[in-house]
Every structure is written in structure tokens, then in C-alpha cells.
Amino acid sequence: MKELLLLEPARGHIVPCLSICFSLLRPGRQRRLQWDVFLGSGSDSPCSQPCNHSSSCAAPGRPGRTPSLTPDPICRLPQAIIIGVKKGGTRALLEFLRVHPDVRAVGAEPHFFDRNYERGLAWYRDLMPRTLEGQITMEKTPSYFVTKEAPARISSMSKGTKLIVVVRDPVTRAISDYTQTLSKKPDIPTFESLTFKNRTTGLIDTSWSAIQIGIYAKHLENWLLYFPIGQILFVSGERLISDPAGELGRVQDFLGLKRIITDKHFYFNKTKGFPCLKKAEGSSKPHCLGKTKGRTHPDIDQEVVQRLRDFYRPFNMKFYQMTGQDFGWD
Numbered sequence: 001m002k003e004l005l006l007l008e009p010a011r012g013h014i015v016p017c018l019s020i021c022f023s024l025l026r027p028g029r030q031r032r033l034q035w036d037v038f039l040g041s042g043s044d045s046p047c048s049q050p051c052n053h054s055s056s057c058a059a060p061g062r063p064g065r066t067p068s069l070t071p072d073p074i075c076r077l078p079q080a081i082i083i084g085v086k087k088g089g090t091r092a093l094l095e096f097l098r099v100h101p102d103v104r105a106v107g108a109e110p111h112f113f114d115r116n117y118e119r120g121l122a123w124y125r126d127l128m129p130r131t132l133e134g135q136i137t138m139e140k141t142p143s144y145f146v147t148k149e150a151p152a153r154i155s156s157m158s159k160g161t162k163l164i165v166v167v168r169d170p171v172t173r174a175i176s177d178y179t180q181t182l183s184k185k186p187d188i189p190t191f192e193s194l195t196f197k198n199r200t201t202g203l204i205d206t207s208w209s210a211i212q213i214g215i216y217a218k219h220l221e222n223w224l225l226y227f228p229i230g231q232i233l234f235v236s237g238e239r240l241i242s243d244p245a246g247e248l249g250r251v252q253d254f255l256g257l258k259r260i261i262t263d264k265h266f267y268f269n270k271t272k273g274f275p276c277l278k279k280a281e282g283s284s285k286p287h288c289l290g291k292t293k294g295r296t297h298p299d300i301d302q303e304v305v306q307r308l309r310d311f312y313r314p315f316n317m318k319f320y321q322m323t324g325q326d327f328g329w330d
């Protein structure tokens with residue numbers, strides 16, 4: 001009982017089950033209840049068990065158990081998710097955010113709302129790092145943004161989930177996507193040939209995922225059926241490179257976090273050609289992203305690039321209109 005009373009959700013975040021118990025104890029308080037999580041989980045309730053994974057029970061920066069009034073860290077479902085886009089700069093954003101003492105994130109991409117949904121919320125919750133009350137649990141899986149079922153599924157976990165989308169010029173994003181595939185399968189056809197259904201007529205192959213993912217306005221419509229636009233933050237992938245502290249400022253505000261990550265945390269690494277962290281999370285050493293981030297792109301026929309720019313322009317305009325932000329791609 002004492003523990004429940006100590007676990008009041010901070011910043012209006014929903015803490016499944018515990019918040020339900022808490023609101024039942026304090027019926028006068030207005031609190032959103034996550035009945036779907038509560039009822040849908042059966043005996044394997046994602047909200048009533050300690051973490052099952054074997055990581056240390058110590059909270060970050062607090063070695064050992066604290067014998068005071070501080071409750072033990074527990075696994076919580078994420079209150080914020082980086083849902084996309086693939087090759088937008090999602091890893092950089094998560095790595096940078098992890099520097100914040102109030103952010104705890106899963107390293108790997110859980111792919112819960114696309115590939116692993118049948119495993120259930122308890123499985124998902126158990127992937128999460130242990131957090132103390134007040135810390136934000138996060139994950140990133142860029143394919144969620146283009147997954148039809150993802151908005152409804154995330155909404156049924158919690159309508160209050162904050163969503164972050166890192167977007168990048170869809171033409172460079174497509175080339176980056178292709179570069180990644182090429183690194184794994186060097187024998188694939190050229191970017192130019194995959195771009196067109198028919199090169200002579202100039203008809204773009206919109207069924208090619210590298211092209212499809214960049215039609216942001218179309219994917220966003222799907223999310224807006226379940227989430228208000230104010231619950232989605234759009235981060236510019238370009239500005240994340242040119243001004244990481246500026247974009248991180250916006251993200252911290254959106255998450256209700258104190259602005260702790262500032263320009264003091266970054267330096268530009270000339271060899272890498274990207275901003276890097278002066279100190280990574282839990283380390284005192286400088287840290288750049290790995291070799292798979294910031295690859296050299298192959299040269300693409302400029303006529304094809306122009307054709308793609310023309311193709312994306314109306315979708316980009318629609319996207320700027322929907323988000324109220326001009327990303328400057330055109």
C-alpha cells in the first residue's frame with residue numbers, strides 16, 4: 001500500500017495498473033485508466049510483475065537498493081516511442097536522448113507493434129529497462145510509421161503515448177535505404193532501375209518500399225485516425241545533423257523533460273562527418289554512431305533524382321501543411 005502511494009505517475013504519464021490501483025484508492029482524482037492493458041493481459045499481467053529479465057535491479061546512477069522511501073525500479077511500458085522513419089536519424093536521436101538522466105531506453109528495436117504483437121504486452125514490457133518513477137521509458141522501431149496496424153495497437157496500449165517521427169528528405173532517405181540494402185546484397189539492381197516501373201514512361205514504382213516510405217503525408221493520415229497531431233513530434237533529420245542541440249531542445253520540451261542536453265554535449269567529428277557525443281550514456285568517452293550510420297551513398301543519375309523530387313513535391317507540401325512545419329526539402 002505504501003509503495004502504491006509512492007508511485008504516483010509524474011507529468012501525467014500513465015503507469016498501467018499502478019495508476020489504476022492508485023486511482024481506485026483515491027476515487028476523487030481524475031485519472032485515465034488503461035482498461036485495455038489491464039483487462040487484455042490476463043493472469044500474465046504486464047503491470048503487476050517485476051521485470052523478468054536479468055539485468056541489475058539497481059536504478060541508473062543509483063548503485064544498489066535504496067533503503068529509503070524510493071520505490072524499486074520496475075519495467076514500464078514506454079510512454080514515448082520513436083516510430084519512424086527508417087533512415088531518418090532515429091538511432092542518433094535515441095542515443096542522444098539517452099544522455100538525459102530521466103530517459104531510459106531499449107537498445108535494440110523491439111518491433112512489437114509490427115512483427116511481435118502476438119507475443120503480448122507482458123513480453124513487450126519485459127524488454128523495457130528498469131525505471132524509477134518520473135523517468136521516461138522509450139523505444140525506437142522506425143518501421144512502425146509505415147505499419148497499418150501500429151496506430152491502433154499503440155493507442156490501445158495507451159492513448160497518451162507520445163510519438164516522435166524523425167523525417168528526412170524522402171529522396172535522400174530512399175537513397176540511404178537503398179545503400180543499406182546494397183551493403184547486405186551487393187547484387188541488387190541499380191537504384192535507377194528500381195525507381196521506375198517503366199523508365200521510358202517515367203512511371204515511378206511506388207510499391208518499392210524505398211519509395212513508399214517517403215510518402216509521409218499518406219502514412220501520417222493513418223496515425224491521425226488515432227492520435228491528435230499535438231501528440232506527435234516531427235524532428236527534422238537534417239537539423240538533427242546541423243543543430244543536434246536545437247532539435248534535442250524541442251524533443252525534451254515535448255517529453256516534458258528539463259532541458260539538460262545542450263550544445264555542450266556535442267562536438268562535430270570531422271572524420272565521421274557528423275555530430276558525436278562528448279560523453280555517451282554511462283561513459284566518460286566521446287561517442288560517435290557506428291559504421292552503418294553515415295554511409296557514403298552511391299552516385300545516382302541526377303535526372304532520376306530530379307524525377308523523384310518532382311514526384312515527392314506534392315506529398316511533401318501536404319506533409320508540411322499537416323504538420324505546420326516546412327522541412328525545406330523543395
Ligand SMILES: Nc1ncnc2c1ncn2[C@@H]1O[C@H](COP(=O)(O)OS(=O)(=O)O)[C@@H](OP(=O)(O)O)[C@H]1O
Pocket residue numbers: 085086087088089090091092142175176177179237240241274275276288289292293294295
Ligand atoms: N550524429 C549522427 N551520426 C551518424 N548518422 C547520423 C547522425 N545523425 C543523423 N544521422 C543519420 O542517420 C541515418 C540513419 O538513420 P536511422 O538511424 O534512422 O537508420 S535505421 O532506420 O535505424 O537503419 C544515417 O543515414 P546514412 O547517412 O544514409 O547512413 C545518417 O545520415
